[in-house]
Amino acid sequence: MDKIKNKEWALVLGGSSGLGLATAKKLAFHGFNLLIVHRDRRADLALIESQFQEIAAQGVQLLSYNMDVANSEKRKEVVQKVKTHLGREQKVKVLVHSIAKGSLKPMYGEAESTLNQQDFQLTLNAMALSLYDWTKNLMDQELLANDTRIISFTSEGNTKAWKGYGAVSAAKVTLEALTRNMALEFAPMGIKANCIQAGVVETKAFQIIPGHEQLRDSAVKRNPHGRLTTPEDVANAVYLLTTEEAKWITGTVIKVDGGESLR
Secondary structure (H helix, E strand, O other): OOOOOOOEEEEEEOOOOHHHHHHHHHHHHOOOEEEEEEOOOHHHHHHHHHHHHHHHOOOOOEEEEEOOOOOHHHHHHHHHHHHHHHOOOOEEEEEEEOOOOOOOOOOOOOHHHOOOHHHHHHHHHHHHHHHHHHHHHHHHOOOEEEEEEEEEEEOHHHOOOOOOOHHHHHHHHHHHHHHHHHHHHOHHHOOEEEEEEEOOOOOOOHHHOOOHHHHHHHHHHHOOOOOOOOHHHHHHHHHHHHOHHHOOOOOOEEEEOOOHHHO
C-alpha cells in the first residue's frame, strides 16, 4: 500500500495514550492518515509529541488537537479545521472513540465524596454522548465516507458492578445503546458502528480505578491465557473492523479479551 497517496483518514478521539494511541499507531501502519483529538497537560506534551512524530514517520499525515472532546464549541471549531484541511475529496473513513474521562466516586460514603448528578452528567457526556455528537457534527459537514466505520470501547463493567465504577458503568451501557441505534439509523449512509469490549488493560486510566490491583489480579487468574489484554490486542481488532471483509459487522459488542470474560 502506498501510504503517502492514501486519501483515507481516521479520527481518533482520545488518541494520545492507551487504547487510542495503540490504535492510531496500528492504523498508521496500514496507511491511514490520522486526526487525533486529545486532552493533556502541558507537562506531558513533549512525550506525546514524540509519539505523534513516530506515527508520522510511517509516511502518513497526522494532525492533532489538544481539547476537551465534550466541549461543543471546541468540537465545532476542530470539525471546521478538519473540513478545511480535507477539502471536498477526502473523507473520514474511521472514527474511534477512546475517551476515559469520568468520575470514579463511590455511591456511598462521606456526602461530599459520593456521586452526584453533575458527576454522572460529566461522565456520560465525555464517555458516551460525545460519540454521537462528533458523529452527527461530522455527518452534517459531509465529512464521513459512505462506508465509515465507527468503533468505541466498552468494558466488562457494562454488566458487572465495581465499587467506584457506577458513573462509568452507566456511560458504557449508554455507549452500547447509542452504538446499536447509530448502526440502525445511519445504515442508509453505509455507516457501521460497533463496540469493542476489551479485557482488562493496564492503562493510566485503569490505574486510577479504585481497587484496580484486585481487578488486575483477578483478570489474570480468569484469563485462559494467563495474561492481561494489551493495547495492541485491541488495536488489532479495531483494524480488522476497518477492513472490507468486516463491512457486514455492525451494531454489536465484540469481546477482545482472550477469553477473560468466560469465567
